[in-house]
Amino acid sequence: MTLTVLNDTHIGAIRSSGTTPESQMALRTAIRRKFSALLPNTGDLLILGDLFDTSNVPILEVFETYKILLDWMTRNPSARLYNVAGNHDASKTNTIFSSFQFLGALLSMQFGGRYFHIEQPQMTPHGYVVPHLRNQDVFDLAIKDVPECDFLFLHCNIDNNFAAQSDQSLNLSQQQIVDCKAKQIISAHEHHQRTVGKV
Secondary structure, three states: EEEEEEEEOOOOOOOOOOOOOHHHHHHHHHHHHHHOOOOOOOOOOEEEEOOOOOOOHHHHHHHHHHHHHHHHHHOOOOOOOEEEEOOOOOOOOOOOHHHHHHHHHHHHHHHHOOEEEEOEEEEEEEEEOOOOOOOOOHHHHHHHHHEEEEEEEEOOOEEOOOOEEEEOOOOEEHHHHHHHHEEEEEEEEEOOOOOOOOO
């Protein structure tokens, strides 16, 4: 089974500088349209964090995203969807249900055997996944526990000392890259493509 990885789509982005209500809505509509166009025609899909722009986007954005993913899963009855928490998806507190979690609950009810909502490290048929976690210490422990695998999927910075102690932006150090038991590491979050060793 093939795997398509998408990340940092930031659906529901609201930009206020230099915009009007109409241009804000046009931007949000364009982001959803582009996201829909990127969905694969076959195989599994892994959304590697920051599906949404904030933990609580407008409910219209959640509903429209749900419709896009509902349609994709209906058209691809053997495909599995792995939806991984990024730093923008996570709620700041355990008492508030984020947009990401709400969407996950809807899709889990409908596609329980094919939808995988990932907020804790776990193995998948495509590799091991470590989502955004609440702070660097918890993330560091999760990285130490990564088992031997072909692929590790992360949502973090790579070797960025400025991010090392920022809970909203986790960091994978050069030493962690060397020590990691995964053969290849695929990381989202940085918004630009680069290669660092096996990352």
